[in-house]
Amino acid sequence: MRTAAVLYLNGRRVVVPPEQSGMMLSDFLRYERSLVGTKVVCAEGDCGACSVLRYVPSAKKEVRYLPINSCIITVGQCDGTSLVTVDALAKDEALSPVQSAMVNAHGSQCGFCTPGFVVALTGLVEKKLCAGVRSGACSAREAKNATTGNLCRCTGYQPIIDAATAIDLAKCESVAARYFSKPQAADLRKIRAEALRIETDAISFFAPRKIADAAKALAKDPEWRLLGAATDLGVAVNKGKTRLPKILSLHLVDELYAVKATAKRVTVGARVTLSELRHAVMDRVPEFARFLDLFASPQIKNSATLVGNVANASPIGDTPPFLLVAGAVLHVVGPRAKRKIPLEKFYLGYRRTALKRGELIAAIEFDVPAATESLALFKTSQRKDLDISAVNAAFRIEWANRERTKIKSARIAFGGVAATPIRGFAAEKALAGKTPTPETLESALGALHGAITPMTDLRGTSAFRRVLVENLFAKFFREHSPSSAVGNGASAPR
Ligand SMILES: Cc1cc2nc3c(=O)[nH]c(=O)nc-3n(C[C@H](O)[C@H](O)[C@H](O)COP(=O)(O)OP(=O)(O)OC[C@H]3O[C@@H](n4cnc5c(N)ncnc54)[C@H](O)[C@@H]3O)c2cc1C
Numbered sequence: 088m089r090t091a092a093v094l095y096l097n098g099r100r101v102v103v104p105p106e107q108s109g110m111m112l113s114d115f116l117r118y119e120r121s122l123v124g125t126k127v128v129c130a131e132g133d134c135g136a137c138s139v140l141r142y143v144p145s146a147k148k149e150v151r152y153l154p155i156n157s158c159i160i161t162v163g164q165c166d167g168t169s170l171v172t173v174d175a176l177a178k179d180e181a182l183s184p185v186q187s188a189m190v191n192a193h194g195s196q197c198g199f200c201t202p203g204f205v206v207a208l209t210g211l212v213e214k215k216l217c218a219g220v221r222s223g224a225c226s227a228r229e230a231k232n233a234t235t236g237n238l239c240r241c242t243g244y245q246p247i248i249d250a251a252t253a254i255d256l257a258k259c260e261s262v263a264a265r266y267f268s269k270p271q272a273a274d275l276r277k278i279r280a281e282a283l284r285i286e287t288d289a290i291s292f293f294a295p296r297k298i299a300d301a302a303k304a305l306a307k308d309p310e311w312r313l314l315g316a317a318t319d320l321g322v323a324v325n326k327g328k329t330r331l332p333k334i335l336s337l338h339l340v341d342e343l344y345a346v347k348a349t350a351k352r353v354t355v356g357a358r359v360t361l362s363e364l365r366h367a368v369m370d371r372v373p374e375f376a377r378f379l380d381l382f383a384s385p386q387i388k389n390s391a392t393l394v395g396n397v398a399n400a401s402p403i404g405d406t407p408p409f410l411l412v413a414g415a416v417l418h419v420v421g422p423r424a425k426r427k428i429p430l431e432k433f434y435l436g437y438r439r440t441a442l443k444r445g446e447l448i449a450a451i452e453f454d455v456p457a458a459t460e461s462l463a464l465f466k467t468s469q470r471k472d473l474d475i476s477a478v479n480a481a482f483r484i485e486w487a488n489r490e491r492t493k494i495k496s497a498r499i500a501f502g503g504v505a506a507t508p509i510r511g512f513a514a515e516k517a518l519a520g521k522t523p524t525p526e527t528l529e530s531a532l533g534a535l536h537g538a539i540t541p542m543t544d545l546r547g548t549s550a551f552r553r554v555l556v557e558n559l560f561a562k563f564f565r566e567h568s569p570s571s572a573v574g575n576g577a578s579a580p581r
């Protein structure tokens with residue numbers, strides 16, 4: 088059993104002093120390693136100033152460094168990974184092509200956001216180089232997508248996009264080629280093969296190799312806080328809402344990094360990130376992949392897990408509505424036994440779940456809807472990017488025939504309209520076995536109206552959420568029914 092976290096930082100092996108394992112990575116870099124290029128502005132994962140590049144060894148052959156937020160992840164969680172910070176991008180006193188492009192395009196004024204943009208754009212370049220694109224430039228669209236998680240208060244974004252599109256890929260050296268090596272890979276494999284147990288006055292940190300050991304530890308002492316990527320918990324810590332004196336991390340449990348997909352079901356392990364999930368469902372459930380584009384930022388998705396989003400039990404988490412209509416089942420491991428919990432039985436009340444003492448989620452499996460079904464996912468928020476939903480929704484109709492003139496069954500789910508994510512059972516019943524007519528739509532809308540109790544908060548009033556729910560469903564119903572059936576006849580949005 089190891090007693091200290093070990094990681095690679097800018098190509099060098101670092102043994103983390105045990106008492107520093109619970110520090111946020113950004114603080115560790117700045118105050119313990121004097122790598123002050125990494126900035127902290129919001130400390131909530133929102134602005135991207137703290138972005139660093141990370142490679143997590145996994146079964147995949149590709150070695151790719153991805154940008155993550157260092158302000159909401161503890162150093163202990165980076166055990167067994169390889170990190171590269173902005174401080175290491177210049178070479179022999181010469182700026183990297185990304186840095187030079189930012190200078191040449193006047194992409195920086197006060198400079199506080201600049202290291203984060205440089206890291207995000209280096210992540211984009213890394214993606215292109217990994218895909219074998221070694222000449223030409225990044226497009227403006229790619230640059231905008233890559234920097235969704237970066238805020239600038241003074242330069243304005245155009246010069247930054249101009250910088251990104253001026254980077255000559257032919258002149259770029261891959262971060263992986265520069266900072267990763269075969270000996271490092273072998274060492275990381277050795278590091279990750281041994282469990283980690285840290286005990287100091289400041290922190291206890293346990294990273295077992297087997298999920299059963301995590302369940303046993305949780306059952307013995309509920310003070311352990313189970314971490315996925317900590318993109319929810321890290322924010323709560325920085326806001327002073329919680330502390331993490333006893334961290335239980337699953338980052339060394341190999342089996343939890345797997346995504347298994349068949350033609351009918353996808354099973355996603357607890358350590359699978361949302362970026363990996365998006366990649367895995369791109370062909371099978373393209374609507375879910377598109378929806379994940381609206382989830383947080385690249386930095387968050389390169390770290391955050393699907394399981395964390397579900398277990399966090401927020402009434403407005405973005406993935407539960409899809410998972411509810413996709414018949415999701417949670418694979419739960421306890422200290423003595425395993426069991427499966429259908430997601431629709433998982434949420435017992437506001438932030439209360441069916442997990443018992445010692446239980447944790449190993450994986451989530453869900454349906455791949457057939458190509459003949461209709462599926463639509465919606466997220467309504469004040470900003471398109473990097474915002475929390477006011478209402479999110481998932482609609483799925485299985486048709487009785489190819490012509491779509493009869494509904495076999497329907498599944499409807501919402502977030503943001505009750506204390507938990509909910510199914511619209513009454514509306515589903517109103518649709519089953521019916522033809523898609525304006526009358527069918529009216530009766531489903533009536534059922535929805537009676538079934539939800541939205542609250543008023545800063546993201547929207549109760550009345551607004553009610554109208555939103557009904558109009559989202561009406562939009563879906565019209566768009567997916569044969570136009571001859573509901574096209575002009577259905578009632579106008581309320
Ligand atoms: C800037 C920012 C933007 C965000 N945008 C969005 C967004 O657009 N939509 C959205 O829905 N969320 C968003 N989030 C919230 C968060 O990123 C997601 O909920 C994420 O999926 C959480 O995953 P995690 O692995 O980081 O969970 P963690 O923070 O590690 O854990 C969350 C909870 O799940 C529990 N948990 C974790 N793993 C397990 C397990 N295996 N078994 C049982 N319990 C477990 C933890 O104990 C904790 O209570 C955002 C967060 C930030 C900081």
Ligand code: FES
Binds near residue numbers: 128131132135
């Ligand atoms: S400091 Fe703003 S995202 Fe980390």
Ligand code: FES
Binds near residue numbers: 197198238239241
């Ligand atoms: S240059 Fe000042 S915040 Fe971007």
